[in-house]
Amino acid sequence: MRKYVILFVLTVIGITISLHIPNFAKLTAQKTGVVSTFRRDIKSTVMATGKIEYTESTEVKSSYPLVPEKIYVSEGDYVKKGDILFSVDRSAVSDQISSMKLAAAMAGSKYSDVDINLNAIPERITSPVDGIVTSINATENQLILPDKTTVTISNGNGLQVRAMLSENIISSVKIGQHVEITGNGFRGKTYSGKVAYLANEAKEVLNGTTYETVVEGIISIDNPDSNLKPGYTAKVSIVVEEQDDVLLIPYEALAQDQNNAKYVYKIIGDWAKKTLISTGPETEYGIVVKSGIKEGEQLVVNPQSLRGDCVRIVKQ
Known part of the structure; x- marks a missing residue:
């Protein structure tokens, strides 16, 4: 009789534990936001400023x-x-x-x-x-x-932008690259152009209170109209690289450890697994992924907040 009583008690305890484990797990699981990897065409750009001027002039x-x-x-x-x-x-x-x-x-x-x-x-x-x-x-x-x-x-009818290109970006700028031109004087409009000329020598110009080493460049403007006037300041965005169908992750899904290794937490069911990845350049859309994860996989937002190789999570 005593044997059956003990067996009954153990059974009740077992049932009670099994009923409460899921709720306990939910209480200990970490709440986290979720994003997904995605693909899209990208372009890498560098920025500079300059002045609009006539294409032909006499000094x-x-x-x-x-x-x-x-x-x-x-x-x-x-x-x-x-x-x-x-x-x-x-x-x-x-x-x-x-x-x-x-x-x-x-x-x-x-x-x-x-x-x-x-x-x-x-x-x-x-x-x-x-x-x-x-x-x-x-x-x-x-x-x-x-x-x-x-x-x-x-004494010319055409317009161009004379821009000063910082030595930090000049290595990626080539004649013939596509350029998008914007400015406060023609706000709301974007003009296309190309890098038409790059000086053979760099020079120092005063930028605020310090001198900056720059290379002078000429940006041609396709189909200028009456909204553009010589003397206007122009911002030029030079497309230095274009790639099709590139795998990307949002910036908030990437972290870096003390050894400078980049990682994400990949979501598998109710768990997040720490995964090392290899990345490419940063773009306006996200960070290019070379290896480690695939398209459509879900990732934890702010992965640096998690600890351990495998963490139980609750998606928010």
């Missing part, structure tokens, strides 16, 4: 020093070949050159012996072409050194 320079006496044109003026751009004050040139020679002599510079034939200096500077004055780098009564651009005259 007016002089091989002599100049001091503009009166400037007759303004930016945006249309001029014809032979029109006067500014008159030159020869006496002021002489005075300023004398001051420069004196300063050079005091500094022991070789330039103190340089002589300039004032009679060879033109009395006026005229436009060499028909076109629109797009920039003036001359100021009345201020010396302009030889071979410096005084006025720029645009």
Whole structure:
């Protein structure tokens, strides 16, 4: 009799435990969000900024020093070949050159012996072409050194973007690559173009309070319209790589351990299994996956919050 009583008690305990284990498991399981791997065509881009300008322009320079006496044109003026751009004050040139020679002599510079034939200096500077004055780098009564651009005259109908490309991105930029062009001056519109030119040498430009090494590039603009105006700032997005049907995961599904190994938690039933993966470049859509998981598999959001190789979860 006692034997049957013990057997009955054990049976009751067993049934009770079996009924409560699922609820206990739910209480100990970790709640987590879920995302899935997916495929899509992608493009990798690099960004730069620049200024819209006419495709053809003429820079007016002089091989002599100049001091503009009166400037007759303004930016945006249309001029014809032979029109006067500014008159030159020869006496002021002489005075300023004398001051420069004196300063050079005091500094022991070789330039103190340089002589300039004032009679060879033109009395006026005229436009060499028909076109629109797009920039003036001359100021009345201020010396302009030889071979410096005084006025720029645009004489073409096309438009382009002159952009400064950071040395951090230039290695991936090639002539002929597709470009998307946007800007605040033509907000809501996107224009297409191509990388048309890359300078052979880099240069330093002032960016805020620091100097940045850049390479100058020219971006052609396909079918420009009246919304684009020379002088507007433009943002250029250069497509440096395009791939079709690429496997991706959302950024929030990826984590990295102390050994810099990248991993995800792949969901199998009510469990999440830690899985090492190999990744490619980052895109605006997600991270490219090279190996470790397949299309359509479900992954845990914020995997760094889980501990262990296999964790019981409850999907949210």
